[in-house]
Amino acid sequence: MPADIAAIWVYLAREPLSALTFTLLAWLAAVRLHRLAHYHPLANPVLIAVLILAAGLMAAGIDYRAYFQGAQFVHFLLGPATVALAIPLHRQWHGLRSAMVPAVLSILLGGMLAAALGVGIAAALGSPAEIVASLGPRSVTTPVAMGIAERLGGLPSLTAVVVLCSGAVGAVLGPMAMDWAGIRDWRARGLAIGTAAHGIGTARALSVNMQAGVFSGLAMGLNAVLTALWLPFLWSLLRSLG
Amino acid sequence: MTGAITALLVCQLIGEVLARVLHLPVPGPVIGMVLLFLALLLRYPEGEPPEALGKVADTLLGNLGLLFVPAGVGVVVLLHTLAQNWLSLMLAIVGGTLLAMVITGRLAQALLRRWG
Numbered sequence: 001m002p003a004d005i006a007a008i009w010v011y012l013a014r015e016p017l018s019a020l021t022f023t024l025l026a027w028l029a030a031v032r033l034h035r036l037a038h039y040h041p042l043a044n045p046v047l048i049a050v051l052i053l054a055a056g057l058m059a060a061g062i063d064y065r066a067y068f069q070g071a072q073f074v075h076f077l078l079g080p081a082t083v084a085l086a087i088p089l090h091r092q093w094h095g096l097r098s099a100m101v102p103a104v105l106s107i108l109l110g111g112m113l114a115a116a117l118g119v120g121i122a123a124a125l126g127s128p129a130e131i132v133a134s135l136g137p138r139s140v141t142t143p144v145a146m147g148i149a150e151r152l153g154g155l156p157s158l159t160a161v162v163v164l165c166s167g168a169v170g171a172v173l174g175p176m177a178m179d180w181a182g183i184r185d186w187r188a189r190g191l192a193i194g195t196a197a198h199g200i201g202t203a204r205a206l207s208v209n210m211q212a213g214v215f216s217g218l219a220m221g222l223n224a225v226l227t228a229l230w231l232p233f234l235w236s237l238l239r240s241l242g
Numbered sequence: 243m244t245g246a247i248t249a250l251l252v253c254q255l256i257g258e259v260l261a262r263v264l265h266l267p268v269p270g271p272v273i274g275m276v277l278l279f280l281a282l283l284l285r286y287p288e289g290e291p292p293e294a295l296g297k298v299a300d301t302l303l304g305n306l307g308l309l310f311v312p313a314g315v316g317v318v319v320l321l322h323t324l325a326q327n328w329l330s331l332m333l334a335i336v337g338g339t340l341l342a343m344v345i346t347g348r349l350a351q352a353l354l355r356r357w358g
Contacts, residue, residue, distance in 0.1 A: 027308045046307045050314035071312035080250040082271035086279035087299035102353030110346030118338035125330035147269025157316030166339045183347035192347030228268045
């Protein structure tokens with residue numbers, strides 16, 4: 001490699017500029033593909049962007065930590081975005097209050113069930129402890145799930161992948177499963193998809209039925225808060241018993 | 243707009259500090275979300291938050307997917323772990339998600355019929 005090209009490569013690999021730029025470019029390409037696929041849930045833009053960037057890193061032999069040095073500026077915004085979930089919750093508060101008791105009960109029990117099922121299945125199949133811990137916050141929206149996983153002794157990046165996959169499965173196969181189970185109340189469908197499949201499920205619910213979308217958004221926000229509250233406590237309790 | 247961004251960051255910062263001072267297992271941004279929600283409910287009990295705050299929130303949440311990408315790319319360091327545990331991970335994800343969704347939906351439908 002000629003000296004000046006090598007110098008440019010060293011510059012690009014070291015500065016956050018290229019990691020940041022490629023993250024945004026991959027995202028824009030993924031959003032376009034999603035639109036071309038007529039918003040099919042399988043063409044989920046998060047999954048596509050991750051695949052593009054992961055393939056790029058491996059092909060170019062770039063260390064993930066070097067990439068994250070630049071991409072962390074995007075990653076940082078997950079915190080403020082989590083705080084911002086308060087705004088849709090506040091907006092919808094009025095329409096939701098009347099159904100609040102059944103909604104909160106379903107979200108709390110459903111969230112516990114979602115966590116227990118994931119953890120239970122993985123533990124029954126003899127997975128290592130950090131894998132099981134990474135599955136605990138599986139049904140919670142990613143920024144919160146990663147925070148919880150860290151506290152449970154899981155791997156936050158594995159949790160991110162597991163959460164995204166759970167959301168995609170819920171958004172793609174969930175509606176069929178609910179048809180089969182005879183769940184026809186749009187509010188109940190929204191609560192279920194938001195509890196089990198967080199933001200990816202909510203995006204899908206919003207595109208099908210407004211009422212389902214609003215309840216799904218509530219379920220996603222509330223499940224994030226509730227799980228962040230009960231899961232770490234219950235986890236340390238179970239750990240101290242077992 | 244700067245004010246709205248600052249408000250989000252202040253809530254997050256208070257949340258992080260509270261989580262550490264009180265040794266709460268809850269992530270700081272979640273505490274920040276609860277604080278902001280309560281503040282909004284007290285200040286604007288009937289509906290809309292300030293326009294700038296609504297706009298910043300809509301922009302952030304409208305591009306929420308992008309924010310997951312850097313962490314998701316972390317899959318490259320986990321390929322070995324994934325390959326070793328793919329069966330249990332897949333069963334836990336597919337089975338866990340669909341079962342939880344169906345049972346939550348049935349429960350919600352029954353409860354809403356009774357109280358809704």
